Amino acid sequence: MSKAATLGLFGAWLVHDLxxxxxxxxxxxxxxxxxxxxxxxMGGVVAAAAVAGARTGGRSRFYRTALAAFDLHGWVHLAGSAVTRGYTPGVVTSPLVVIPFSRWARKRLRAAGIEEGTSWAGLALLPVLLGAVHGTAVLVTRGTKARYASLTN
Structure with a gap:
């Protein structure tokens, strides 16, 4: 199993999230x-999944679940843009990077004789993870403007 298919998850994620x-x-x-x-x-989670995949030659269930979630994430962007009939953040790189990379990496897994092995429970926790990163972002950035204003006055 190539490192490009495992560590590449983080690279593809980075392009998408930029x-x-x-x-x-x-x-x-x-x-x-x-x-x-x-x-x-979220980058920390994706990086950890990519490293787990690289260490195990793609056999890590964490990596395979993250890869499936990344693929699903790309389709959600496309669906969101279809529903809103317009641009949504991430929709450009979804068909250009997210979905093609995910499909290619999953093909590499199959070629290496590695079963998909997605953790459906892990995928079900994706909304919880998204809520956690955004909730943490709210807590971390709360009062950012006020702190900045007090430093500049």
Whole structure:
């Protein structure tokens, strides 16, 4: 199993989330700081999954679940844009990076004789993880503008 298919998960995620970082604040009405904290926290999870995949030659259930979640995430972006009939953060890189990388990496897993082995319980926890990173971002960035204002006055 190639490292490109395991560690590449983080690289593909990074490209995708740079689009989200650039567009989420204006689109979702959150601060750039909030978006950066939430994306950074999720990046830690994705990096850990990619490293787990690399260490186990793709056999890590954590990695395989993260890969399946990444693929699903890309489809959710496409569906969100279809429903809103417009741009949603991440929709450009979903068909160009997220979905193709996910499909390619899953093909590499199959070629290496590794079963999909997605943890459905892990996928079900994805909304909890998203809530946790955004909730933490709220707590971390609460009062950011007030702190900044007090430093500049």
């Amino acid at each position: 689009e989200e970082l650039a567009t989420m604040p204006k689109w979702a009405g959150v601060s750039r700081e909030h978006a950066a904290v939430a994306i950074g926290l």
